[in-house]
Amino acid sequence: MSLLEAQGISKSFGGxxxxxxxxxxxxxxxxxGLIGPNGSGKTTLFNVMTGYERVDGGQVSFGGRPITNxxxxxxxxxxxxxxxxxxxxxxxxxxxxxxxxxxxxxxxxGLFSRWSSTDEQKRALDxxxxxxxxxLKNLPAGNLSYGQxxxxxxxxxxxxxxxxxxxxxxxxxxxxxxxNYLTERIRTLNQRGVTFLIVExxxxxxxxLCSKIMVMHRGTKxxxxxxxxVRANPAVLEAYLGD
Amino acid sequence: MRIFKLVGLLVLLALFIAFxxxxxxxxxxxxxxxxxxxxxxxxxxxIFSGYTGYISLGHAAYFGLGAYALAxxxxxxxIPGGYQPFLLVPVAGLAxxxxxxxxxxxxxxxxxxxxxxxxxxxxxxxxxxxxxxxxVTNGSxxxxxxIPISWGGNFYNFPFYYVMLAILLVAIAISxxxxxxxxxxxxxxxxxxxxxxxxxxxxxxxxxLAAFVISAFIVGMVGAVWxxxxxxxxPPSAFDANFDVALALMAFLGGLGTISGPILxxxxxxxxxxxxxxxxVSSGYYLIAYGGLFLIVILLLPRxxxxxxxxxxxxxxxxxxxxxxxxxxxxxxxPTPGGGxxxxxxxxxxxx
Numbered sequence: 001m002s003l004l005e006a007q008g009i010s011k012s013f014g015g016x017x018x019x020x021x022x023x024x025x026x027x028x029x030x031x032x033g034l035i036g037p038n039g040s041g042k043t044t045l046f047n048v049m050t051g052y053e054r055v056d057g058g059q060v061s062f063g064g065r066p067i068t069n070x071x072x073x074x075x076x077x078x079x080x081x082x083x084x085x086x087x088x089x090x091x092x093x094x095x096x097x098x099x100x101x102x103x104x105x106x107x108x109x110g111l112f113s114r115w116s117s118t119d120e121q122k123r124a125l126d127x128x129x130x131x132x133x134x135x136l137k138n139l140p141a142g143n144l145s146y147g148q149x150x151x152x153x154x155x156x157x158x159x160x161x162x163x164x165x166x167x168x169x170x171x172x173x174x175x176x177x178x179x180n181y182l183t184e185r186i187r188t189l190n191q192r193g194v195t196f197l198i199v200e201x202x203x204x205x206x207x208x209l210c211s212k213i214m215v216m217h218r219g220t221k222x223x224x225x226x227x228x229x230v231r232a233n234p235a236v237l238e239a240y241l242g243d
Numbered sequence: 244m245r246i247f248k249l250v251g252l253l254v255l256l257a258l259f260i261a262f263x264x265x266x267x268x269x270x271x272x273x274x275x276x277x278x279x280x281x282x283x284x285x286x287x288x289x290i291f292s293g294y295t296g297y298i299s300l301g302h303a304a305y306f307g308l309g310a311y312a313l314a315x316x317x318x319x320x321x322i323p324g325g326y327q328p329f330l331l332v333p334v335a336g337l338a339x340x341x342x343x344x345x346x347x348x349x350x351x352x353x354x355x356x357x358x359x360x361x362x363x364x365x366x367x368x369x370x371x372x373x374x375x376x377x378x379v380t381n382g383s384x385x386x387x388x389x390i391p392i393s394w395g396g397n398f399y400n401f402p403f404y405y406v407m408l409a410i411l412l413v414a415i416a417i418s419x420x421x422x423x424x425x426x427x428x429x430x431x432x433x434x435x436x437x438x439x440x441x442x443x444x445x446x447x448x449x450x451x452l453a454a455f456v457i458s459a460f461i462v463g464m465v466g467a468v469w470x471x472x473x474x475x476x477x478p479p480s481a482f483d484a485n486f487d488v489a490l491a492l493m494a495f496l497g498g499l500g501t502i503s504g505p506i507l508x509x510x511x512x513x514x515x516x517x518x519x520x521x522x523x524v525s526s527g528y529y530l531i532a533y534g535g536l537f538l539i540v541i542l543l544l545p546r547x548x549x550x551x552x553x554x555x556x557x558x559x560x561x562x563x564x565x566x567x568x569x570x571x572x573x574x575x576x577x578p579t580p581g582g583g584x585x586x587x588x589x590x591x592x593x594x595x
Contacts, residue, residue: 050442051442052438052442071441072438072441072442073441073442073443073444073445073446073447075442076442076443076444077444081443082442084439088436088438088439089436089439090431090432090435090436090439090440091435092431092434092435093428093431093432093435097428097431100425100428101428101429101432101440101443101445102443102444103425156443157443160443160444
């Protein structure tokens with residue numbers, strides 16, 4: 001069953017068609033890769049699905065529910081979390097405070113509770129432990145290294161227990177040891193039932209991790225299938241190497 | 244540690260309560276009233292601008308609105324001078340807050356520099372209205388407030404001092420609650436990266452508007468008490484552009500986005516300014532002294548007093564720990580999963 005679906009999405013910036021009748025679907029419990037040359041519309045598709053950009057046409061649905069043009073906060077509360085290509089954390093908040101931002105509560109009790117209430121503190125600590133940042137919890141997040149920031153962003157998205165996580169180039173600019181570390185974490189979470197959609201240029205990482213890969217070119221999906229199939233697909237080779 | 248902090252705060256509070264009894268001289272209590280007034284207003288301003296990073300240079304509009312609201316209420320209901328007008332101060336604050344709702348909603352649609360410019364423009368609209376809506380505001384002739392005739396001598400300043408102190412305490416309580424609540428964490432997240440916060444489920448729009456209205460309420464109450472204290476209000480004195488700049492400068496001096504910073508900044512700046520004005524008023528030297536003080540602070544404490552000092556304290560603690568436990572701990576304090584060696588990046592300042 002497909003959990004996250006985009007159908008016939010179009011999005012233009014001026015005269016540039018970033019997305020042109022693009023349709024994708026992500027199966028529940030899968031780790032799906034989304035690859036394609038630079039400028040093929042992968043990040044725009046992420047932005048459209050998470051409410052950061054409005055669509056010009058087409059529908060997005062999540063768990064059977066239409067979320068086309070829903071605002072980012074609503075999309076997130078429904079259980080669709082994401083990270084950004086250029087990691088976005090809160091640099092002047094401490095690592096621990098960063099963890100709590102996503103654990104918002106909308107009821108009145110949330111308004112009056114301190115963010116450092118004990119049960120949430122414990123969950124945040126567990127997650128920091130999961131990504132190996134526990135010892136840095138009181139540092140301002142702006143002082144972390146690039147790779148640590150990526151892990152932090154990953155961890156604070158997890159605190160809200162999203163059903164699907166969209167990762168935008170999680171391995172970009174990160175050293176190989178960290179990539180292995182991240183791969184292992186994604187696998188663990190996937191076994192616990194979290195669905196992933198990953199945009200990545202690091203082929204080794206994508207091919208090793210994903211069960212299914214979709215390829216985008218010029219704003220639309222040109223191929224999909226198991227890693228081996230996609231690698232052998234002439235249309236994909238053409239998109240990457242040029243015609 | 245907590246007990247020490249609590250006792251320290253109680254002693255400080257006792258000192259503030261005893262202050263006019265120890266120094267009953269009106270020249271001193273007048274300075275104290277103005278210092279408390281700015282401390283309360285800056286704390287209120289900081290709840291919005293300090294926490295969200297949206298620098299408002301238009302809060303003088305709510306100060307003036309509070310003053311005019313109290314004057315109009317007292318006029319229409321023939322309230323005599325005495326303690327009664329103080330009971331109406333929250334009503335005046337509420338009036339300012341209600342007007343802040345549509346204004347905040349409009350101005351918060353934009354960010355950063357544009358937001359600053361819009362708040363300034365809104366402030367000038369209110370000043371112009373005060374001049375020109377003569378049927379309500381009496382134009383440049385101004386409005387009078389009831390005069391408490393029965394209060395005389397040294398005692399005259401006492402009620403105003405304690406009411407200002409009470410408003411300051413309310414403002415601090417609200418500021419403390421916001422800083423420690425989930426709601427406030429959302430505001431701080433907005434300051435650092437608003438779109439990211441939105442993508443993590445923070446309701447950024449309503450959060451910002453609520454903070455804006457809360458700060459307008461506090462500044463409005465302060466304006467009302469000020470109006471009652473000075474007895475008659477005029478468009479340029481109630482809607483004073485210098486007031487806007489003063490709030491921002493005091494918050495910057497003490498430390499933007501901290502609880503104690505704005506209070507400290509206001510107490511230092513306003514009392515020195517009032518003192519210099521009294522001492523050197525004929526020579527005009529007070530302006531030089533004021534400017535000099537400011538330059539020194541900017542040179543030595545660019546982040547504001549509280550953040551700079553707490554930063555130094557944290558550094559001192561770390562070096563002391565290292566001294567005790569040797570270098571091995573330094574390594575264990577900063578492990579890097581995957582050994583990221585990127586240099587630490589520092590981002591400071593405001594959301595501009």
